[in-house]
Amino acid sequence: xxxxxxxxxxxxxxxxxxxxxxxxxxxxxxxxxxxxxxxxxxxxxxxxxxxxxxxxxxxxxxxxxxxxxxxxxxxxxxxxxxxxxxxxxxxxxxxxxxxxxxxxxxxxxxxxxxxxxxxxxxxxxxxxxxxxxxxxxxxxxxxxxxxxxxxxxxxxxxxxxxxxxxxxxxxxxxxxxxxxxxxxxxxxxxxxxxxxxxxxxxxxxxxxxxxxxxxxxxxxxxxxxxxxxxxxxxxxxxxxxxxxxxxxxxxxxxxxxxxxxxxxxxxxxxxxxxxxxxxxx
Amino acid sequence: xxxxxxxxxxxxxxxxxxxxxxxxxxxxxxxxxxxxxxxxxxxxxxxxxxxxxxxxxxxxxxxxxxxxxxxxxxxxxxxxxxxxxxxxxxxxxxxxxxxxxxxxxxxxxxxxxxxxxxxxxxxxxxxxxxxxxxxxxxxxxxxxxxxxxxxxxxxxxxxxxxxxxxxxxxxxxxxxxxxxxxxxxxxxxxxxxxxxxxxxxxxxxxxxxxxxxxxxxxxxxxxxxxxxxxxxxxxxxxxxxxxxxxxxxxxxxxxxxxxxxxxxxxxxxxxxxxxxxx
Numbered sequence: 001x002x003x004x005x006x007x008x009x010x011x012x013x014x015x016x017x018x019x020x021x022x023x024x025x026x027x028x029x030x031x032x033x034x035x036x037x038x039x040x041x042x043x044x045x046x047x048x049x050x051x052x053x054x055x056x057x058x059x060x061x062x063x064x065x066x067x068x069x070x071x072x073x074x075x076x077x078x079x080x081x082x083x084x085x086x087x088x089x090x091x092x093x094x095x096x097x098x099x100x101x102x103x104x105x106x107x108x109x110x111x112x113x114x115x116x117x118x119x120x121x122x123x124x125x126x127x128x129x130x131x132x133x134x135x136x137x138x139x140x141x142x143x144x145x146x147x148x149x150x151x152x153x154x155x156x157x158x159x160x161x162x163x164x165x166x167x168x169x170x171x172x173x174x175x176x177x178x179x180x181x182x183x184x185x186x187x188x189x190x191x192x193x194x195x196x197x198x199x200x201x202x203x204x205x206x207x208x209x210x211x212x213x214x215x216x217x218x219x220x221x222x223x224x225x226x227x228x229x230x231x232x233x234x235x236x237x238x239x240x241x242x243x244x245x246x247x248x249x250x251x252x253x254x255x256x257x258x259x260x261x262x263x264x265x266x267x268x269x270x271x272x273x274x275x276x277x278x279x280x281x
Numbered sequence: 282x283x284x285x286x287x288x289x290x291x292x293x294x295x296x297x298x299x300x301x302x303x304x305x306x307x308x309x310x311x312x313x314x315x316x317x318x319x320x321x322x323x324x325x326x327x328x329x330x331x332x333x334x335x336x337x338x339x340x341x342x343x344x345x346x347x348x349x350x351x352x353x354x355x356x357x358x359x360x361x362x363x364x365x366x367x368x369x370x371x372x373x374x375x376x377x378x379x380x381x382x383x384x385x386x387x388x389x390x391x392x393x394x395x396x397x398x399x400x401x402x403x404x405x406x407x408x409x410x411x412x413x414x415x416x417x418x419x420x421x422x423x424x425x426x427x428x429x430x431x432x433x434x435x436x437x438x439x440x441x442x443x444x445x446x447x448x449x450x451x452x453x454x455x456x457x458x459x460x461x462x463x464x465x466x467x468x469x470x471x472x473x474x475x476x477x478x479x480x481x482x483x484x485x486x487x488x489x490x491x492x493x494x495x496x497x498x499x500x501x502x503x504x505x506x507x508x509x510x511x512x513x514x515x516x517x518x519x520x521x522x523x524x525x526x527x528x529x530x531x532x533x534x535x536x537x538x539x540x541x542x543x544x545x546x547x548x549x550x551x552x553x554x555x556x557x558x559x
């Protein structure tokens with residue numbers, strides 16, 4: 001007990017209790033300071049159904065943008081690292097260096113990466129407009145703001161998936177390919193009929209963890225597009241943070257209800273992850 | 282033979298193009314951090330500095346009391362190093378408990394811990410703040426150090442590794458009269474060094490890079506770590522590109538250096554974690 005005690009204590013105090021407390025206060029009118037008062041489903045009614053409420057608009061805009069972000073980035077964060085891993089798999093010259101460079105941005109903090117990229121997209125001094133003939137206001141107009149968010153997210157976060165795919169590709173038996181060659185299968189046929197089915201588990205795993213990660217989108221939208229233009233990239237976590245910890249009185253009850261809704265979306269995906277994890281245990 | 286060469290060539294060209302895209306932002310920001318601010322305003326985009334200066338670094342490190350980057354850097358160092366040590370101790374002890382000690386409901390308890398990993402962390406953000414506030418930890422290093430040690434995943438990783446170590450080693454130590462604590466320190470810890478290295482590297486980098494949580498629990502500028510600090514700084518250096526870049530470079534140097542020396546572990550650990558999970 002002395003061995004597991006410290007971790008269990010930390011786990012209970014900083015993870016388990018806050019989770020249940022978090023669900024509870026979504027049914028209260030808490031302001032972070034006074035004793036929370038139970039208000040039943042009022043917060044949920046307000047954000048889900050009351051079209052007049054600002055919080056209704058916030059939830060719908062925020063959740064909508066979060067879903068858009070997931071839909072735009074997840075496919076790119078699967079396909080691009082898969083292509084890189086496939087190219088690295090033929091072991092070209094300098095493979096180790098290529099691999100190291102693609103992985104590198106994962107290790108940098110989001111705020112440093114966003115400072116670098118907001119300058120990359122800078123209208124007057126940024127290199128991107130220097131090389132393009134047309135000079136759009138990348139971060140201030142759509143669809144450019146979304147493109148910028150996706151580009152940055154892919155640049156920052158594909159390293160992990162790439163390494164997982166590399167390991168997966170190494171595990172595919174060469175005999176399958178040889179047998180397929182004898183049967184006269186082409187390159188693409190081999191890819192779709194041998195490679196993809198063989199790495200199915202790893203693909204599923206990366207899709208799940210990438211989706212969960214992208215649902216927690218916050219830093220990119222906050223620092224790169226600042227939620228704009230006109231709230232078109234304001235994501236739900238930004239509203240949650242503002243309502244609970246922003247200037248003015250805290251509306252932690254409403255913010256918690258929003259967090260629970262976002263949490264339910266994430267949990268739907270996590271359930272799949274849990275079963276994947278158990279299978280291998 | 283010819284076919285192999287063509288696919289190698291195509292791969293090589295593809296990777297080379299992608300690498301250029303990946304390196305460009307880093308190279309440009311590094312060079313820009315050494316540019317004279319006036320040159321940037323006058324000449325617009327250039328790759329290399331026209332005059333090489335280190336003024337940007339001097340300014341952001343020491344001459345700005347509303348964005349004290351040197352202080353933030355030290356705060357981050359203290360937080361990340363302390364959290365890494367705390368996590369190593371807590372996690373290795375817990376993993377030892379879940380694999381080597383026999384007590385009622387052990388495996389049930391561990392399955393329960395695993396199942397809670399499904400709970401989305403976003404829900405505990407607001408109550409966690411209240412708990413940390415009640416402990417009097419707002420604006421203190423403890424707020425950034427301690428809650429992170431509650432994570433279950435590291436325990437899972439170390440436990441998986443320990444299951445692979447034959448228990449006979451423990452038993453022979455026990456026959457020699459060692460107690461649990463001695464077995465843990467003398468037998469187990471040396472054997473699980475590889476997985477602890479991985480845990481240490483990941484804890485350090487994620488602690489260094491943590492953004493949302495520290496930006497909530499720190500509002501005192503002098504106490505802040507560098508990652509949330511940079512967000513404040515972004516608002517101050519909107520047009521001073523050289524200064525902003527210098528600050529960003531300072532913030533990424535520690536994890537970059539760590540990666541240079543321990544790349545092998547980072548890459549191994551990725552396949553390790555997908556191996557157990559996927």
